[in-house]
Amino acid sequence: MDQMCCEDNTIHCIICEIAPNQENVVALETDVAEVRQRLSETQQIYREVCALLFFRYGETPTANRLYQLVRKGSMSAPAKALRDFWAEMREKTRVDVGQPDLPREVATAAGELAANLWRLSMDEANGSLAAFRLDAERAVQTAQQQVREAQARSxxxxxxxxxxTLTLNTExxxxxxxxxxxxxxxxxxxxxxxxxxxxRSEASTTNSALADARRDFSVELEKLRESAAHNEQRLAAAERRALLEIETERTAASRARKELQQANERNGALEAxxxxxxxxxxDELAGTKTLLAASESRRGELEQRLEQKDRELARAIDTGADLRRRIESLSGKLATSRDHLPSLGRPPRRQAQSARPDARTIKFPVTPLQRKS
Structure with missing residues (x-):
């Protein structure tokens, strides 16, 4: 029982140690992102990350670890930054024994000895821490496997x-x-x-009612028989009356059929x-259409002839106007030439007038052609 409690406490301790480690990973990534935003030079970023890993988170920086965190530049950049960091650390951790009575070589050797002791102790501590971490990880894996098995059983x-429970509820x-x-x-x-x-009570009541109904039915049956006999007599009389009415309707139907035949004959004559x-x-409509077509043709021809006459008249009017203008021009020229001729060589004015009429007195009648309808 005590061993189980110790194992549980160990598992609890290991789990408690792993949880802060996960938190440290998140915090480390946050710090690296802040350093990348704050610095721009690659070597400075790698040196800052080396300092964070070694001093704040207690991890020994390596080139692969630095490149996984920063992911900037080539693989030679984190290696160079790591060499510079360890050189700076050796310079800072070197012990300077400044006693005035010791020679300089002895003081230097003592300082290097103290630095070597410090480095060896740090390496031993880191080795022990790595072994402890490996054992802790194994224990954690074993505990996690046990937890998974217990969870599976649970x-x-x-x-x-x-x-x-479902079966019980169903039952x-x-x-x-x-x-x-x-x-x-x-x-x-x-x-x-x-x-x-x-x-049963209704059946007994029904049986008594049935007996009463049978008696009433026999009485009613007798009455129905008497009523049937009377009805047969009335039916025979009604049948005779119906036959007379049918004969009357047959006669009226034959008379109506004859009248219908006569009406059909009259309708046939009217249709013919x-x-x-x-x-x-x-036929009259066809003749009228023929005459109308001929009239339309003749009207077209007359319209064409009329248009031709109108064009000839317009040309004649234009020709007469042109001739009138020419005659008036010639008349003016003749009058001017008479005024300039000498008196001896010029014939008498009256004789010239009597010999031929004056061109200015000639008039052409302008009468448009009448349009024939």
Whole structure:
């Protein structure tokens, strides 16, 4: 029992140690991101990260670890930064024995001895810490495996418990359903017993009522027989009246059939006359359409001739106007030439006038052609 408690305490301690380590990883990544934002030079960033790993988080910096955190530059950059960091650390951790009575070589050797002792002790401590961490990781893995197995057993037990609980609930529901069905059957049986007793009493009452009904039925049957005989007599009389009415309707139907035949004959004669009149009107319409087409053709020809006459008239009017302008121009020239001629060589004015008429007195009648309709 004590051993189990010790094992549990060890597992608890290891888990408590692993949880802060995970938190340290997150904090380290945050610090590295802050250093990358604050610095721009690659070597400075790697030296700062080396200092963070060694002084704040207690880890021995390596080139691979630095490159995994920073991921900047080539692999030679973290190696160079690591060499510079260890050189600076050796310079800072070197012990300077400054006693005035010791030679300088002795003081230097003593300082290097103290630095070597410090480095050896740090290496030993780091080795012990690495071994402890390896043992702790193994213990953690073993504990995690045990926890997983226990969790699996717990899950299987929980599943079995859930199944058993589900089965129990199902059986309880079935029992409750069966109990309700049993109660319903009992109630139904009591109801059926009551209905059976009522049915028996109703059957006895019905039997007595049936006997009374039989007596009443025999009386009513006799009455119905007498009524049937009277009805047969009335039916025979009604049949005779119906036959007379049918004969009357047959005579009226034959008369209506003859009238219908006569009406059909009159309709046939009217249709024949209407057909003849329609044919005559159709022939007359065809002739009228022919005359109309001829008239349209003649009207087109006359319109063409009229347009030709109008064009000839317009040309004649233009020609007459042109001739009138030319005659007036010639008349003006002749008058001017007479005024400039000498008196001896010029014939008498009256004789010239009597010899030919003055060109200025010539007029052409301008009468447009009448349009023929």
């Amino acid at each position: 899950d299987s037990a929980s599943k079995a418990l859930d199944e058993a 309880r529901q079935r029992i409750a359903a069966l109990e309700s069905q049993l109660a319903a059957q009992q109630a139904a049986n009591a109801t059926l017993r009551e209905q059976l007793a009522g049915a 006359a209407h057909r003849l009149e329609r044919d005559a009107l159709r």
